[in-house]
Amino acid sequence: MNTKNLINLTKVAALSLGLFMTSCATEDFEEIPESTGIELVxxxxxxxxxxxxxxxxGIYADGDMLLSDEQxxxxxxEFDKDPIPGEDITKLGLANGITKWPNNTIIYVLDGSLSNNQIQVTRNSMQEWSSKTNIRFKERTNENYYVTIVNNGDNCNCASANLGVIGTRGRINMGVRTSEVVMIHEIGHTLGYIHxxxxxxxxxxxxxxxxxxxxxAESQFRKNNNARLIGDFDIKSTMMYGAFTFSKNRQPTITLLDGSTHPRRRPELSAGDIAGTNQVYQAGDGDGGGDGDGGTNDTCEGVDEWVRGQQYNVGDKVTYRGFLYERDFxxxxxxxxxxxxxxxxxxxxxxxxxxxxxxxxGDKVTYRGYLYELQSNFRWSNQGQCGN
Structure with a gap:
């Protein structure tokens, strides 16, 4: 598979604005008080x-991004940047890192705490994703994996979200005044994207x-050298922080190289966001109907064998020892x-x-849309994607 034009883990891991901005001459944003008395680990x-x-x-906050023990x-x-297909046998619930939603579909629950405005913002934000990418949304009936969207009660244009699927669950916490700009960003985190x-x-x-x-808040601006770069840096990405995000003195925290600030965020996905998402969540990985119950018709025909040392990106497929594999985050x-x-x-x-x-x-279970079997060494082995 040609990976030169594919986009990047950080790009698709690059779509969030949860604690959105403060007011300056060039940009309006929420005043975010500096945290005091909070113990960081x-x-x-x-x-x-x-x-x-x-x-x-078992939950940790890195700004608007909620991380679990297993991440x-x-x-x-303990982090393997280049795992071998079929050899990532793992103890379920531990060290699974960032995981995509199965079948390109986010199953969701709208909590009763949400206001009518928050529900409308949520639906508008989902529409932005579903109308431009392969992502689909389905309100939960009896599915085992889903994200719950709740009102956190804070009177702010802010939100936070789990990064990808946590076990079989996810959560998005909305502020009372959360806007589409912020919510579109938080859905990006739910899809598995970092900043x-x-x-x-x-x-x-x-x-x-x-x-x-x-x-x-410094860690939210530290470079991650293990994130996979597939496309160009995207200043317009919904996962890009605003110029004044987490400012302690009303001065910019991010500028362009010439010292100017980039334009304020808009409630829309960038061209890079769209291309990256459609690479990571490829067409055909779901059933196309958005009901979250379909499988994939992929075969091994035309798919290259895995090669040690070659860089692979999220969404790439390979064959290895007679099986078809897809790269997750x-x-x-x-x-x-x-x-x-x-x-x-x-x-x-x-x-x-x-x-x-x-x-x-010998016992088998389902987990995050995949079938697992417990091996004799008491480690779980991925047996394939549900729906096949």
Missing amino acids: EKYFLGELIKVENLGN LSDSPS EQTRSDRDNHVRILFENIQNG TRWNRILECDATPQGDICDGVNPYSRNNSYSP
């Missing part, structure tokens, strides 16, 4: 050291003014066996994984 994210706030229950580690060595300003090549395009950044997912005749959904009749259950070798 050091963790590794994608192999890079960051400081996060421990919210309890963080205490050592950089554009953390790209390893960002210094070729912008300057980060750490002297103007609030204490405790931090792992390979086994899709199906080459030349196998589909026999219906491989997950039919298999119960979802539960932390409260005791399992024995």
